[in-house]
Amino acid sequence: MSDQLERLNRLPLRDNLRGLQPYGAPQLHVPILLNVNENTHGLPEKVRAAIVAAVDEAAAGLNRYPDREFTQLREALARYLGHGLEASNIWAANGSNEVLQQILQAFGGPGRRALSFPPTYSMYPLLASGTGTEYVAGTRGPDFTLTAAAAADAVKRSSANIVFLCSPNNPTGTALGLDVVEAVYDAGAASNAVVIVDEAYAEFAHTGTPSALSLLPGRERLIVSRTMSKAFALAGARVGYLAAAPEVTDALRLVRLPYHLSAITQATALAALEHAGDLLANVEDIKDQRDRIVEELSALGLSPAPSDSNFVFFGGLKDPRAVWQGLLEAGVLIRDVGIPGHLRVTAGTEAETTAFLERLRELV
Numbered sequence: 001m002s003d004q005l006e007r008l009n010r011l012p013l014r015d016n017l018r019g020l021q022p023y024g025a026p027q028l029h030v031p032i033l034l035n036v037n038e039n040t041h042g043l044p045e046k047v048r049a050a051i052v053a054a055v056d057e058a059a060a061g062l063n064r065y066p067d068r069e070f071t072q073l074r075e076a077l078a079r080y081l082g083h084g085l086e087a088s089n090i091w092a093a094n095g096s097n098e099v100l101q102q103i104l105q106a107f108g109g110p111g112r113r114a115l116s117f118p119p120t121y122s123m124y125p126l127l128a129s130g131t132g133t134e135y136v137a138g139t140r141g142p143d144f145t146l147t148a149a150a151a152a153d154a155v156k157r158s159s160a161n162i163v164f165l166c167s168p169n170n171p172t173g174t175a176l177g178l179d180v181v182e183a184v185y186d187a188g189a190a191s192n193a194v195v196i197v198d199e200a201y202a203e204f205a206h207t208g209t210p211s212a213l214s215l216l217p218g219r220e221r222l223i224v225s226r227t228m229s230k231a232f233a234l235a236g237a238r239v240g241y242l243a244a245a246p247e248v249t250d251a252l253r254l255v256r257l258p259y260h261l262s263a264i265t266q267a268t269a270l271a272a273l274e275h276a277g278d279l280l281a282n283v284e285d286i287k288d289q290r291d292r293i294v295e296e297l298s299a300l301g302l303s304p305a306p307s308d309s310n311f312v313f314f315g316g317l318k319d320p321r322a323v324w325q326g327l328l329e330a331g332v333l334i335r336d337v338g339i340p341g342h343l344r345v346t347a348g349t350e351a352e353t354t355a356f357l358e359r360l361r362e363l364v
């Protein structure tokens with residue numbers, strides 16, 4: 001046992017945290033980072049200038065606590081989402097990870113059970129563990145798909161209090177049909193389950209892919225979570241949000257820390273939302289690169305999953321570790337998500353994507 005681990009174990013750490021490793025993809029210093037699904041395009045200069053001006057103005061008032069209700073930001077997010085949503089339907093926090101944690105604090109906890117369908121976002125079980133919520137893993141089909149019937153059955157059998165659906169799913173990239181969300185919601189009626197649809201990558205979906213936002217009216221246990229980390233290229237600012245019935249946001253007010261969204265964060269997010277058009281223009285370019293990766297991987301005889309996100313999950317690799325290592329040696333970092341025969345790559349700029357594809361061609 002390492003000295004550090006021994007010292008940690010002498011502390012009165014909660015039993016369910018003993019032996020755990022902190023979450024995190026390796027943060028290596030590599031020229032081409034295609035490992036954590038960040039927006040590879042950076043902020044347009046105009047948007048950056050708008051954020052700097054907004055933050056400068058906010059800095060003048062930093063002696064005061066920020067607007068605890070982040071009213072302007074909720075109004076702007078409601079306008080951005082559309083679907084007839086109002087500020088009372090919106091909640092935000094420091095990344096959608098914090099939003100998800102607050103949902104578990106309010107609706108999970110000891111004696112409660114959360115369900116998700118791996119392979120999916122690896123934070124769900126960690127957030128459950130951190131809030132003392134029991135975690136149950138449902139199963140997917142052999143091609144990682146999830147049908148409405150199978151998902152509903154898992155909800156009924158687990159009597160879950162909280163269900164996480166990730167659409168488009170990370171790490172597979174594929175969006176769920178709304179029939180799955182509807183079936184899970186209906187199956188959750190018996191256990192009064194809160195159903196969260198994590199739409200972190202919604203903006204990258206193929207045209208015509210419906211959002212679970214359209215299912216919100218009349219479904220007070222349904223929550224749709226979004227983030228500014230991906231499409232809005234703001235991973236470093238830490239802004240995530242959700243849309244739900246107003247009573248859900250009232251529940252979250254019971255667990256949030258006072259003034260949890262700093263004035264700097266609110267100003268940054270507002271300035272970015274005012275330039276949503278400029279930011280989302282890059283999304284189209286990223287989608288082109290994503291489609292190009294899917295096409296070229298198929299041509300190489302690999303099997304990419306259909307992607308509605310800014311990344312591609314692909315199988316058919318005999319030795320994924322060697323491919324990952326070979327790419328790293330060429331300065332391209334992608335993600336080994338621990339699924340046999342598979343790797344995941346984020347769509348880069350055109351030049352980054354070309355570098356990835358050229359090196360991969362040599363490796364397979």
Ligand SMILES: *Cc1c(COP(=O)(O)O)cnc(C)c1O
Binds near residue numbers: 037166226239
């Ligand atoms: C990246 C990602 C998020 C975003 O997390 P933030 O805390 O908003 O940066 C949420 N859900 C999934 C599935 C993701 O991949």
